[in-house]
Amino acid sequence: MWLMFCAFLAIFGSYLFFAPNYDWTQQSSDTPYGADFLQEWVGARMVVTGNVSHLYDVDMFRAWQHDSRIVGFEWPSDQYFPPVYPPPHYVLFSPLACIPYRWAALVWLASLIVAALGSAKLIVDSAMHHAANLGADEGHETKAKTEYLWIAMLLFPSLLFSITLGQKSVYWLLIVCMTWRFLQSHRDYSAGMVFGLLSIKPTLFFLFPIVMLRNMRWRFFVGSSLSVCTIWGATACFVPMDTWIAFVGSGLQSVGSYAENSGYRLDWSCNLMTMAYSVPAEAMQWCKWAICLPLAIYLLYCVFEDKSYSVESPEKALMLLATTLLISPHTYHYDLCVLLLPILWLVATAPKYGFAYYGMLAVGLAVAPQMQEYFQIPIVPILLIGIVCELRLRGLIPSLNPVREVEPKISSSLF
Numbered sequence: 001m002w003l004m005f006c007a008f009l010a011i012f013g014s015y016l017f018f019a020p021n022y023d024w025t026q027q028s029s030d031t032p033y034g035a036d037f038l039q040e041w042v043g044a045r046m047v048v049t050g051n052v053s054h055l056y057d058v059d060m061f062r063a064w065q066h067d068s069r070i071v072g073f074e075w076p077s078d079q080y081f082p083p084v085y086p087p088p089h090y091v092l093f094s095p096l097a098c099i100p101y102r103w104a105a106l107v108w109l110a111s112l113i114v115a116a117l118g119s120a121k122l123i124v125d126s127a128m129h130h131a132a133n134l135g136a137d138e139g140h141e142t143k144a145k146t147e148y149l150w151i152a153m154l155l156f157p158s159l160l161f162s163i164t165l166g167q168k169s170v171y172w173l174l175i176v177c178m179t180w181r182f183l184q185s186h187r188d189y190s191a192g193m194v195f196g197l198l199s200i201k202p203t204l205f206f207l208f209p210i211v212m213l214r215n216m217r218w219r220f221f222v223g224s225s226l227s228v229c230t231i232w233g234a235t236a237c238f239v240p241m242d243t244w245i246a247f248v249g250s251g252l253q254s255v256g257s258y259a260e261n262s263g264y265r266l267d268w269s270c271n272l273m274t275m276a277y278s279v280p281a282e283a284m285q286w287c288k289w290a291i292c293l294p295l296a297i298y299l300l301y302c303v304f305e306d307k308s309y310s311v312e313s314p315e316k317a318l319m320l321l322a323t324t325l326l327i328s329p330h331t332y333h334y335d336l337c338v339l340l341l342p343i344l345w346l347v348a349t350a351p352k353y354g355f356a357y358y359g360m361l362a363v364g365l366a367v368a369p370q371m372q373e374y375f376q377i378p379i380v381p382i383l384l385i386g387i388v389c390e391l392r393l394r395g396l397i398p399s400l401n402p403v404r405e406v407e408p409k410i411s412s413s414l415f
Helices: 002-018 037-048 058-065 087-092 101-132 136-146 149-155 157-164 169-184 188-200 207-214 218-236 241-260 273-278 281-304 314-327 333-349 351-375 379-396
Strands: none
Touching: 002 101, 002 149, 002 157, 037 058, 037 087, 037 101, 087 188, 087 218, 087 241, 101 136, 101 149, 101 157, 101 169, 101 333, 136 333, 149 157, 149 333, 157 169, 157 333, 157 351, 169 188, 169 333, 188 207, 188 218, 207 218, 207 281, 207 314, 273 281, 273 379, 281 314, 281 379, 314 333, 314 379, 333 351, 351 379
């Protein structure tokens, strides 16, 4: 544990002292200090200063980002981050908005490292939990493989990409890991309460609650519903209706023209729609309906054909999370952080498959920009589709499945 802690502390130090995004004296020409965190801080600043009614006023939101009296520095005025998240998202960032931006960005960086460290510990615990329910020899072998899973986590491009850009994806991974550990301990209500936090990122929240509801995990559904109602209801108490209407309007407006947004990075995108946006404009609509829609239906079928979802199976977790990323209207490379839970779990329980998925995605993320630029091929969504299809094939042919699902030990704790 101490070795893990020191490694993550070293990562924090390397970003703090060497990363251009966190160097106050040396601003990048196209990326501001703190990178994407600037967008969260400005939105939260508008909330704490009583300007929440202007939260989705793009001109005002942009002006605040470039006002050196507010953020403390200047950066190119032709670059900006639009307000794209729901009001509760910015409300949860309000404590950081009470700190001057320079120091808030450093606190945010430290919190990302802590979230990554916590996720690593929970992933190891998930694999250890699986090993504890196996036979003595097999369980001992699995435990031996879990000791250094955090090293593979630190080397995964999505995690480093997320921290470099000050992105929140590390927190999404932490929420997913906490949810799985609670479910493994038969604490469905607590799992639902934690997973409800992910509702501030609606593009990742939509599928898992439906799966749990279909499998009649009522405590999970009640817990997540209570969490969602608390977060969104408390926000609705002081955010005016006009702000909510503006958020919905901006969301609907960007759905059809998201790829045309000046800040959209096709080489970073990895959902199904990336495939449509990669083809010539005249073929885009055809690709959406003839390719992306049938693929989405098939992916959902792969998830829902299993009538009893088991949280003891890393393969089912991988299929569910990969499908969520693919069907989501917005998924970037850093969002693939959430796949670290099932992939590293497989590294411990079925190394042949775990390392294959890990290496395939790591290389795919590295070469994706070049593949997109020179060949117009969105390699990452194709790899994710291939993983889901391969998992379904192994599900249809049990002899190909090396991971034995285990019956968890019954926990006396209900909540």
